[in-house]
Amino acid sequence: MPTYYDETTRTWFVKCYYTDYAGTKRQKKKRGFRLQREAKQWEADFLAAYKYDGNTTFGTIAERFLDEIRPRRRVTSIRTYTSSLKHILPTFAEMPIGAIEEQQIIAWQNEQLSKNYSDSYLYKHDTVFRTIYHFGTKRCKLPFDAFDGVEKIGKATTRSLTFWTLEQYRAFYKTLEKPVHKMAFEVLFYCGLRIGELFALTAGDVDLDEKVIHITKSLQREKKHDVITPPKTEKGIRDITIPIFLARELEEYMNMIYDCTSETRLFEISKNSLYYPMKKYSAIAEVPKIRIHDLRHSHVAYLIEKGVSPLAIAERLGHENVNITLGIYGHLYPNKQREIADLLDGDKNDDE
Structure with missing residues (x-):
């Protein structure tokens, strides 16, 4: 030895x-x-x-x-x-x-x-x-499992799903003052990004011509240092198509950043830099207080209201599979099922 x-x-x-x-x-x-x-x-x-x-x-x-x-x-x-x-x-x-x-x-x-x-x-x-x-x-290669039959202790964390409607978000957005806050909240609400994905975005991740945001990384805070990691899941590496108005807003915002290159991070701020404005301006706008991550839920609720399929939402969010999406947001779909049934009833009545 x-x-x-x-x-x-x-x-x-x-x-x-x-x-x-x-x-x-x-x-x-x-x-x-x-x-x-x-x-x-x-x-x-x-x-x-x-x-x-x-x-x-x-x-x-x-x-x-x-x-x-x-x-x-x-x-x-x-x-x-x-x-x-x-x-x-x-x-x-x-x-x-x-x-x-x-x-x-x-x-x-x-x-x-x-x-x-x-x-x-x-x-x-x-x-x-x-x-x-x-x-x-x-x-x-043990032939037995000591945990076999042992009851689990505790319970998984479950949070009630809270979100803003489009009208509530717009009321909140109108109260914002700083460009960095306006742009960050716009991307979170209309793209459904995780907060780490937002903070990792660079100018090179935004394709203004194709109107696509490339999600390839996430930013975590470790011992007072920023650490770039892959997204939370393999499916987290994805392209998010954005609306024309958001592409224009991003272009204007990037033009305001001094010496902006493809490697420039678009949001060099901390989570607290968004937490406090969110708390302050949601009170001013008189909308319910929600967490930053709830903007991701708000994005999904908005898409469901627009009739977007669970599979398309799963791909946009970067979920590993559609079952995860349905497990979290499935309860938001009952009204859509009623609408489908009503449409089928309408077609049957037309035949008669």
């Missing part, structure tokens, strides 16, 4: 080769060990982890899980997993995954329940635990 001493930092480091689960040979280097035996122990644990058997600890499985998903998930998703693991690893980090039993999971669940966490908080921790455990059972 090769370990090396760094004369500059006066610490030990490890450099070893391993074969990952896909059969690819890779090199791993880890620095900063105070003692040689600590370096050797880390290397032994690391190499054992890539054998992926029932003796692999849950803590190692969690580390491998995060390593694999980090390039594929948004910063906010990694943050969620890391936060939940703080409630799981104190109990299970050193436990071999093959030794985890149903009663131990239930005892952990009961401990979490005793802390009076919210239902959504409990649900998140339970879901993360199950996700990583199932990742481990697959990698380690």
Whole structure:
């Protein structure tokens, strides 16, 4: 087991080769060990982890899980997993995954329940635990599932769907003063973008000739730094066709930006820079107070009112499939179903 001493930092480091689960040979280097035996122990644990058997600890499985998903998930998703693991690893980090039993999971669940966490908080921790455990059972080829039959705790977050009608949005828009606020809210309402997608937009993403906005990225805030990531889902990479009036407004807005190039971000502002104007001017306009994300819901409600199909809405929003769209907005369609039935009745009466 090769370990090396760094004369500059006066610490030990490890450099070893391993074969990952896909059969690819890779090199791993880890620095900063105070003692040689600590370096050797880390290397032994690391190499054992890539054998992926029932003796692999849950803590190692969690580390491998995060390593694999980090390039594929948004910063906010990694943050969620890391936060939940703080409630799981104190109990299970050193436990071999093959030794985890149903009663131990239930005892952990009961401990979490005793802390009076919210239902959504409990649900998140339970879901993360199950996700990583199932990742481990697959990698380690375990013949059993300790979670089989274990009841979930907590409940998924459910919010009532709130939105503005077109008339309410127009009343709000008329009260706005700053061009950046006007343009941001116009894009959110008429395009249904997520807030991270809005903040990531550059001038090059807007094709004024074709009247299309290219959504290829999202902006997240991580430790006071802006981080550009892919959109939330694979289908999030999409083109949104915009109306002529919005293309004209965007052209006028971009002409106001000094030294605007294709790489210039159109909205170099924070979420709070929209939150406070939204709160202030919705009160002035005397329209219901809603969240910024509810402008996305408002866009959908507007499209449904115009008779746009769920499939077209799903593509415009960047949902993975139409079932997600129907799951969120399906209750807004009953009136449309009544209209269809009335049309069919009309055709039948015409025949008679």
